[in-house]
Amino acid sequence: DIQMTQSPSTLSASVGDRVTITCRASQSISSWLAWYQQKPGKAPKLLIYKASSLESGVPSRFSGSGSGTEFTLTISSLQPDDFATYYCQQYNSYLWTFGQGTKVEIK
Amino acid sequence: QVQLVESGGGLVKPGGSLRLSCAASGFTFSDYYMSWIRQAPGKGLEWVSYISSSGSTIYYADSVKGRFTISRDNAKNSLYLQMNSLRAEDTAVYYCVAGGPALDYWGQGTLVTVSS
Numbered sequence: 742d743i744q745m746t747q748s749p750s751t752l753s754a755s756v757g758d759r760v761t762i763t764c765r766a767s768q769s770i771s772s773w774l775a776w777y778q779q780k781p782g783k784a785p786k787l788l789i790y791k792a793s794s795l796e797s798g799v800p801s802r803f804s805g806s807g808s809g810t811e812f813t814l815t816i817s818s819l820q821p822d823d824f825a826t827y828y829c830q831q832y833n834s835y836l837w838t839f840g841q842g843t844k845v846e847i848k
Numbered sequence: 849q850v851q852l853v854e855s856g857g858g859l860v861k862p863g864g865s866l867r868l869s870c871a872a873s874g875f876t877f878s879d880y881y882m883s884w885i886r887q888a889p890g891k892g893l894e895w896v897s898y899i900s901s902s903g904s905t906i907y908y909a910d911s912v913k914g915r916f917t918i919s920r921d922n923a924k925n926s927l928y929l930q931m932n933s934l935r936a937e938d939t940a941v942y943y944c945v946a947g948g949p950a951l952d953y954w955g956q957g958t959l960v961t962v963s964s
Contacts, residue, residue: 773949796950830951836895
């Protein structure tokens with residue numbers, strides 16, 4: 742199975758900060774990667790697919806980049822609504838896997 | 849708008865069975881891959897299974913293969929997950945998800961607790 746490793750596990754930041762989360766795959770997954778946001782007690786929400794394509798309705802402060810084994814999710818200017826946990830997901834193989842999550846906390 | 853409503857969760861003893869259902873509306877169900885994703889209490893997301901739009905392609909995570917069965921009824925806009933030989937480690941919120949492989953629409957989840 743392809744393993745996905747996110748870093749950091751927890752990130753403390755302030756409103757207005759630029760935030761970057763990294764996701765590494767154990768083998769090349771081309772650009773077959775998605776990012777999700779989850780708030781406590783809620784279902785996850787798709788933000789980015791195919792590594793860098795922004796899902797409809799998602800604010801443009803979110804962006805994704807990378808290919809192969811290293812990917813990043815960037816929030817250009819952190820807003821109060823963005824404090825949440827973020828997950829990457831690979832779908833290069835028929836066995837899909839998620840990263841362990843990155844919690845973005847208020848500093 | 850898109851709605852996915854899970855049902856069938858609850859408390860079950862180890863070794864027992866449960867059948868989860870998901871009622872879909874607000875989109876053309878028969879056009880979408882459907883998946884079950886689970887989340888153990890306080891833990892991350894785990895993909896469980898997916899089924900293609902026609903039902904011809906199905907895959908399972910190794911952790912549930914041979915114990916869980918995914919199915920769908922496109923005439924009823926419904927997705928199912930038959931869970932047998934349940935273990936304590938299957939305790940989780942189970943989400944019904946439309947889309948694939950990027951997971952577009954999520955239900956609110958149903959809690960399955962496996963405990964004696």
